[in-house]
Amino acid sequence: MSISTTKALLKKEFIENKIALIYVPAILIAITMLTFLFGIISNRHGWLSEIAVSSNSHSRGDIFNMIYTSSMLAWLIFLTIMLFFYFAGSFSADRKDNALLFWKSMPVSDLQIMTTKTLAGMVMFPVIILFWSLIAAIVGYIVFLLVTNNFPIIASLNSETSLSTFLNLQGSVLVVFALTLLWYLPLFAAVGLLGTLVRGWAVPAFILILSMGSAVEALVTLSDEGYFSSLMGERFKAPFTIISDMKDMNPLAGAKVNELISASNFVPAYISSVDWVGMILGWVVAGIFIFIASEYRRRRIQA
Numbered sequence: 001m002s003i004s005t006t007k008a009l010l011k012k013e014f015i016e017n018k019i020a021l022i023y024v025p026a027i028l029i030a031i032t033m034l035t036f037l038f039g040i041i042s043n044r045h046g047w048l049s050e051i052a053v054s055s056n057s058h059s060r061g062d063i064f065n066m067i068y069t070s071s072m073l074a075w076l077i078f079l080t081i082m083l084f085f086y087f088a089g090s091f092s093a094d095r096k097d098n099a100l101l102f103w104k105s106m107p108v109s110d111l112q113i114m115t116t117k118t119l120a121g122m123v124m125f126p127v128i129i130l131f132w133s134l135i136a137a138i139v140g141y142i143v144f145l146l147v148t149n150n151f152p153i154i155a156s157l158n159s160e161t162s163l164s165t166f167l168n169l170q171g172s173v174l175v176v177f178a179l180t181l182l183w184y185l186p187l188f189a190a191v192g193l194l195g196t197l198v199r200g201w202a203v204p205a206f207i208l209i210l211s212m213g214s215a216v217e218a219l220v221t222l223s224d225e226g227y228f229s230s231l232m233g234e235r236f237k238a239p240f241t242i243i244s245d246m247k248d249m250n251p252l253a254g255a256k257v258n259e260l261i262s263a264s265n266f267v268p269a270y271i272s273s274v275d276w277v278g279m280i281l282g283w284v285v286a287g288i289f290i291f292i293a294s295e296y297r298r299r300r301i302q303a
Contacts, residue, residue: 013116013124017125029132029135064161068137068140071137076176080184082125083121084187084188084203087117089195091195091196113297118286130174175271182282185283187235188286193296194209196293196297214232
């Protein structure tokens with residue numbers, strides 16, 4: 001498949017999903033910023049009455065970067081949920097209005113089309129969401145400056161915002177985003193395969209399969225900690241469990257906050273904590289699911 005063909009297919013995926021990629025993030029950013037400003041303004045007297053208390057406070061921190069760190073977790077959760085629905089819908093989207101007849105007439109194999117859809121979900125969409133997170137950071141920083149200048153209580157609690165800290169956070173965030181999405185790839189591919197089979201019922205079918213699998217295993221083993229349940233639980237929780245356990249890891253044990261968020265400390269520790277055997281096996285399973293989906297599309301779906 002040529003580069004031009006790949007670009008055309010990626011552009012098609014972007015156009016079909018531009019609501020989730022363009023409009024929804026923009027609306028979320030606008031609502032969040034307006035809500036924050038409204039909350040600050042409506043509680044202005046309450047903030048001002050606390051100035052004397054805050055001025056004696058010894059607990060100061062880089063408030064902007066702390067808020068930004070929390071926002072990146074929210075962006076990651078949003079992206080993960082979006083990708084589940086994207087894979088569920090995109091693997092069967094070509095069947096709408098007999099469009100599959102057109103795509104089957106093109107000199108592109110079903111496997112190539114499925115691979116391009118996966119590439120869009122795993123690379124193009126995360127890049128767009130990360131771009132939106134940067135836009136949100138810029139807008140948020142401007143709002144934060146306005147609030148700080150008008151409310152001394154915020155200034156009294158805030159130490160100077162550090163560009164170095166922000167850049168370190170960006171480096172760490174890129175690694176966390178990339179490895180988290182790669183870890184979830186077999187789950188995305190499984191939903192995509194179900195989308196090929198049952199179309200719009202893919203996500204409910206995926207949830208039903210997980211629930212029924214765990215229930216049957218619990219009945220057979222008389223335990224809720226069977227292999228399937230543990231495997232699925234680990235697959236869903238592992239990226240976030242690593243972050244929550246960072247405080248207990250060497251060489252970060254006892255590290256100060258500014259040391260923890262240092263990309264030179266965080267990134268190697270995070271990478272070394274990933275179950276790489278499970279990661280690679282997940283890629284293999286994802287490849288099998290994508291291949292099965294492409295073969296079903298090629299052999300069984302005519303329109």
